[in-house]
Amino acid sequence: MSEKKQKVMVGMSGGIDSSVTAYMLQQQGYEVEGVYLKLHNRTDGYHENNLFYIEGVAKYLGIKYHILDLANKFNEEVYDYFVNSYLEGTTPNPCVKCNRNIKFGAMLDFAKEHGASFLATGHYAATDGEFFYEAEDKSKDQSYFLSQIRKEALPYMMFPLSNYKKEDIIKLGASLDVAYKKITEKNESQEICFVETVYTDVIKKHANIDVEGDVLDEDGNVVGKHKGYAHYTIGKRKGFTVKGAHDPHFVIKLNPKDNTITVGKKPALEINEVLGENINMYIDKKEFSCGVKLRYRSTTTPCKVRIENDKAFIMLEAPAFGVASGQLAVFYDDGKVIGSAFIQSAN
Ligand SMILES: Nc1ncnc2c1ncn2[C@@H]1O[C@H](COP(=O)(O)OP(=O)(O)OP(=O)(O)O)[C@@H](O)[C@H]1O
Numbered sequence: 001m002s003e004k005k006q007k008v009m010v011g012m013s014g015g016i017d018s019s020v021t022a023y024m025l026q027q028q029g030y031e032v033e034g035v036y037l038k039l040h041n042r043t044d045g046y047h048e049n050n051l052f053y054i055e056g057v058a059k060y061l062g063i064k065y066h067i068l069d070l071a072n073k074f075n076e077e078v079y080d081y082f083v084n085s086y087l088e089g090t091t092p093n094p095c096v097k098c099n100r101n102i103k104f105g106a107m108l109d110f111a112k113e114h115g116a117s118f119l120a121t122g123h124y125a126a127t128d129g130e131f132f133y134e135a136e137d138k139s140k141d142q143s144y145f146l147s148q149i150r151k152e153a154l155p156y157m158m159f160p161l162s163n164y165k166k167e168d169i170i171k172l173g174a175s176l177d178v179a180y181k182k183i184t185e186k187n188e189s190q191e192i193c194f195v196e197t198v199y200t201d202v203i204k205k206h207a208n209i210d211v212e213g214d215v216l217d218e219d220g221n222v223v224g225k226h227k228g229y230a231h232y233t234i235g236k237r238k239g240f241t242v243k244g245a246h247d248p249h250f251v252i253k254l255n256p257k258d259n260t261i262t263v264g265k266k267p268a269l270e271i272n273e274v275l276g277e278n279i280n281m282y283i284d285k286k287e288f289s290c291g292v293k294l295r296y297r298s299t300t301t302p303c304k305v306r307i308e309n310d311k312a313f314i315m316l317e318a319p320a321f322g323v324a325s326g327q328l329a330v331f332y333d334d335g336k337v338i339g340s341a342f343i344q345s346a347n
Contacts, residue, residue, distance in 0.1 A: 005029060215261055
């Protein structure tokens with residue numbers, strides 16, 4: 001008698017990565033089911049459009065798919081957090097929250113309830129069930145965004161694209177079937193799925209952020225004007241005036257209380273110590289040396305970390321520039337993610 005196939009639930013977005021993920025797992029002999037999450041209605045017909053592509057793939061593969069409406073949870077835990085963070089003068093990371101609470105929180109629960117042994121996605125990262133690792137394709141690596149996922153979720157996760165380059169996935173997809181070919185011909189998805197163009201358009205739906213304010217130097221002197229603090233993030237060097245400045249000036253602080261921004265020259269952006277909160281660790285050590293990424297796409301900086309209660313005290317061994325509160329400090333041991341914390345402050 002043949003053994004029953006193990007079931008894998010695939011998070012399907014209607015994009016090429018998750019569509020090829022489903023194909024690969026079926027090829028590997030798993031029983032594949034898909035699940036589409038309704039998270040937000042960015043534009044009219046948004047879900048219908050995604051479901052059109054999912055339907056085509058599901059038909060080709062002969063698989064069943066589910067639709068799971070998590071719009072309320074997404075709104076509360078990702079969208080509101082995103083808007084509020086900008087209004088509070090910090091730089092949110094909505095994908096990190098979504099991965100922890102939605103995709104590898106509620107979607108994982110759904111997969112388990114439906115008898116799946118694993119949950120797979122088209123993320124570019126790798127896992128051995130105990131840790132995350134950077135993807136082979138470093139230019140697409142998403143391990144930074146996965147670093148707040150609970151340790152308990154890891155044994156259920158699968159990333160079949162971990163060893164592939166995006167262009168190979170597109171090529172493979174285009175060669176499979178017309179349903180896949182159509183997906184390769186549509187536009188690539190946005191960096192933040194609910195932001196159509198720029199983040200300020202989203203914030204503007206909730207608050208008037210176009211309120212002119214003063215630009216301050218590091219001593220608190222008024223040196224120019226800006227168009228509203230929520231338009232800026234740490235390190236930005238455009239869109240404000242600095243009287244008589246010859247050298248470039250960068251935003252070093254946002255002050256929502258009085259709608260001012262503080263600017264300084266490049267050395268003022270230099271950071272040597274970072275305080276992290278809401279830590280999520282995959283190792284038990286309380287003191288260790290590692291590399292830290294302080295934003296997505298930054299290089300790793302060598303550092304020493306001390307964990308105390310829910311905080312991480314991070315001493316950089318080389319300075320970093322333009323570190324924003326609200327982003328993640330992700331700890332790497334070579335390509336292995338050993339934990340992360342949200343940046344609370346840096347100096
Ligand atoms: N609405 C959704 N429902 C279910 N799973 C999703 C959804 N959005 C994203 N995912 C899963 O998370 C993975 C990574 O999402 P991301 O937004 O980074 O998409 P992507 O790189 O554009 O991938 P894709 O090409 O599959 O859209 C996707 O490959 C998919 O498996």
